[in-house]
Amino acid sequence: MPPEFLVFEVxxxxxxxxHFGCSYVNGDVSMYNExxxxxxxxxxxxxxxxxxxxxxLGDLIYYKQPGKSLDNGAILVSSDHxxxxxxxxxEGESVVVLFLALFSENxxxxxxxxxxxxxxxERCRLGLNDHFWDQVLCSNDELFVxxxxxxxxxxxxxxxARDNVLDIGRSExxxxx
Numbered sequence: 001m002p003p004e005f006l007v008f009e010v011x012x013x014x015x016x017x018x019h020f021g022c023s024y025v026n027g028d029v030s031m032y033n034e035x036x037x038x039x040x041x042x043x044x045x046x047x048x049x050x051x052x053x054x055x056x057l058g059d060l061i062y063y064k065q066p067g068k069s070l071d072n073g074a075i076l077v078s079s080d081h082x083x084x085x086x087x088x089x090x091e092g093e094s095v096v097v098l099f100l101a102l103f104s105e106n107x108x109x110x111x112x113x114x115x116x117x118x119x120x121x122e123r124c125r126l127g128l129n130d131h132f133w134d135q136v137l138c139s140n141d142e143l144f145v146x147x148x149x150x151x152x153x154x155x156x157x158x159x160x161a162r163d164n165v166l167d168i169g170r171s172e173x174x175x176x177x
Contacts, residue, residue, distance in 0.1 A: 005035035006090060012053035012100040022070040024099050038087035043080045050100055060101035066093050074099065 014027020032049050050061060063086050065073035077083060090096055 004038045004087075004091065005094070006038050006041070006087070006096050007035055007094060008032040008049055009095055009097045010050060010053050010100065011098065012050070012055075012102070016070070016074075016099070016101065022074065024070065038090065041083055041087055043077070043083050046077060046083055050098060053100060054102055055100055056102070059103055062099040062101065063089075064097040064099065065089055070099075 009029060009031055011024050011027050011029050014024050017023050017025045030053065032052075034049075036045060036049070046061060047055065047057075055061070061077045062074045063077055064070060065075060066089065067073075075082070075086070075089075077086060086096065
């Protein structure tokens with residue numbers, strides 16, 4: 001089977017909106033026309049593809065599954081495994097539609113002129129209220145609650161282990177010989 005080459009339609013500079021379904025608003029669209037062999041594409045190449053559109057380390061890349069809407073077809077890409085799944089999903093297709101969620105951009109409100117509070121800005125930066133995260137987290141609280149069990153060493157640990165080490169510089173060591 002001959003290799004399949006893909007080109008990329010990149011949506012950037014906007015954000016996802018949840019009004020009347022999921023859509024990408026206030027952004028631009030450009031084509032990255034350099035074809036890539038779908039069998040040789042990795043996450044690093046995908047990052048290189050989206051860098052000209054403002055992508056920085058830590059920003060999010062989504063692709064849209066062919067024939068689906070953003071509501072049920074936007075998939076987060078964060079690893080080579082995801083890139084391979086994207087290639088498999090686009091077998092027989094020639095264009096991959098990508099969406100960038102850039103955290104380096106200032107967060108704006110849904111309405112023009114709306115002032116977004118610091119808490120909401122942080123929630124957007126972390127991707128909270130993003131239905132794509134619902135696949136990963138049960139609730140927003142899981143990001144903030146960290147429970148640490150108190151551990152009782154009962155004399156076992158680094159300090160007691162150190163007591164069992166024989167220092168060859170001490171006279172006790174030389175007396176053993």
